[in-house]
Amino acid sequence: MNTQDKVSGYDLLRSAHLNKGMAFTEAERRAYHLEGLLPPGVRTLELQVARTHAELAQIENDLHKYLYLSDLQSRNETVFYATLMSDPSRFMPIVYTPTVGEACQKFDHIYRGGRGMYVPISARGRVKELLENWPEKDVRFIVVTDGERILGLGDLGVCGMGIPIGKLSLYTACAGVPPQYCMPVTLDVGTNNHELLEDPLYLGMRHERVRGDDYHAFVGEFIDAVQALFPKCCVQWEDFANFNAVPLLARYKDKLCTYNDDIQGTAAVALAGIFGALRISGQKLADQRFLFLGGGSAATGIAELISEAMTLEGMTIDAARARHALFDIQGLMVKSRSDLADFQKPFAVEHAPLDTFVDAVKALKPTGIIGVSTVPKLFNQQVIEAMTELNERPIIFPYSNPTSRSECTAEEAYAWSNGNAIFASGSPFPPVTLHDGRTFMPGQGNNVYIFPAMGMAVFATEATRVTQEMFIVAAKAVAEQVTEQSLATGLIYPPQAKILDASLHVAARVAEHIFEKNLARVPRPSDIEAYIRKRAYRPAYATT
Structure with a gap:
């Protein structure tokens, strides 16, 4: 707590940013008129987090856990963030999707x-x-x-x-x-x-x-x-x-300085997943073809970012865009359709109309399918089996959120592909064990790998703009952190349990790009990653 702060007494206990709760020392309680307003025991932040874990363990319903954490955030944000950061893979699905x-x-x-x-x-x-x-x-x-x-x-x-x-x-x-x-x-x-x-x-x-x-x-x-x-x-x-x-x-x-996470963040996490998938299949990005279930801004955002990444391998942007196609409620987006928005037209294909997704898979022969339709179960058994016939390691990404809207489950993708699918979803799925004993760890293509790191890079550099190239840099930085051990189990994203370290690594890569493009408002430090880590918030109480 900062001694120059004028907040004290009951108001201090209602300030989420300044409140320490039971961690106020006896000296602080005297100085800030808190004596009598708290039980006499003094507790450390570590004990407060342990108490929070114990209370949450008694709550069975995830919505009620969400409400408990929301109330905690309003009372004491230090304990709130210390709790989230103590076990991020456990708490992210509660405070965010699903x-x-x-x-x-x-x-x-x-x-x-x-x-x-x-x-x-x-x-x-x-x-x-x-x-x-x-x-x-x-x-x-x-x-x-x-x-x-x-x-x-x-x-x-x-x-x-x-x-x-x-x-x-x-x-x-x-x-x-x-x-x-x-x-x-x-x-x-x-x-x-x-x-x-x-x-x-x-x-x-x-x-x-x-x-x-x-x-x-x-x-x-x-x-x-x-x-x-x-x-x-x-x-x-x-x-x-x-x-x-x-x-x-x-x-x-x-x-x-602005971006749209649904368009650019989703695109970057999808591109990161593709980079991870290609480490498993051993193929090149320029050789991939993707068919999207859904024709909105998320689909076109992903298709455009993949296309721009393909140009870095020597393709023209038009040739790269031609390797992607969209399928919506009206069927395959073909050039003859009159209902296409301007942002969809670059990905319309010269083809006869097709009304079913499985027919589009068989006709276009994609190496990967990406679901951003918010309509569940459309990656059905016929679709997965068709993808498996066409590809030794088909890329299956049902990215729609929440879980109830996912185009297929991890179990369905692995079972119908006989374990050959390279899978990632928008919401989390548990590990899958097939009848032959093989166990797979489904990856979650969650934007959480991108937007917090982008935010930290922008914060640390005081960037004036967010560019498309920054998202390609972020995607590569995510993918390069996936270990060979993880890839062997089908996991193509870094483990969420280590999301802070992963994000700070991505933030440093993006910050380096920001400095190279002269988009920063601050001088370039000699060690960018150390600079980023020094600026990062860590939940701790200030001392008087």
Whole structure:
């Protein structure tokens, strides 16, 4: 605790950033008027974390664990982050996907108190005034959503706030971005979810979504306010509908430090998985063909980043794009279709229409299939068997979240391919043992390998922009950390138990690229990785 801080007494115990709870020493309790407000025993941070583990062990329901941790974050963020960082592979699925999906669905019924900034469109003309109410004046990261396309769950309005809160928690827990620099934001422009509009407990604006010029003017005012108040801030767009996500990124990517994790982060983690898969198959990236189930911004973002990575192996961008195809609810995206958006057209193929995904697999002969459809079970037995007939080691990536939306399970992919599939999914699956005794460790192609590390690199360098090349660098840095032992079990991502070390390694690689491209606001240090690690947040109590 900083002695110059004026907060004391009961207010100090209600400050998540400053509160130590039972770890306040006897001297601190006297100095800050805490005597009598706490039981007399003094406990270390380590004991507080152990107590938290014990309490969580008594809670069977993951949503209730989520709520417990959310309350802890509001009371004492040091214990919260120390708990997450003590066992990240255990706690990430609770504070983020898949549990956060259920939390968002029930957000208005389980709301505990203020966290993050809610900016309603009714505040047009006063957005800067609202943002000035945020207690921290040096914000470096904003994760912002308008709640229209939360995971694979659809329009949840302001109930989508759980996503920015959860993502920023992982910025800190997985890559050491100091939490005081992070601000979750929900832009409330209404909702088209009529169940929410009719729910008396719904917490957002009670009208249908505002579209068109009014919407974009409101978002523009928000960005102008952010740049005025927080000039070093990076804005991450999160869970916007495709028809807004793509143009918003295109409009602002060259004007401020910004990126869209659904488009670029998803693409980078997929590319990292592909690099890992190629270490198993022994093939080259330029020789791959991918068929995507889903034709939205996630699919085209992945296809574009793979294409750009292919150009680094000597291909032209047009030739690289021609190696990818999209399949949506209307079937294969062919050039003759009249319903394609501009961002989909580079990946439309010259082919007769095909109505089933398995027919597309047989016709196009991809080396890998990537699911970003949010429709479960579409990687069925016919599809997996067709991929196995075409490829000795087929790449099977059902990336849709949450688990209930996954295109197939790990057990299905391994069983139907007789253990030959190189598998990764968006949500976690347990190890799979086949009838012949072989055991496989399914990888989780979770964006958590990318966006926290990107955030740490941007924080440490004070980067002015986020570029596509930075995501290719990040993908390679993730893949290079996978051991031969892991690859032997089918695991193509680093273990989540060591996510902090993995993220700091990725952050250092990205930071090196930032310095090389003259995008940093700070001088280049002699040892970039040591510099990154020194800047990383570690949960510990300040001493008086």
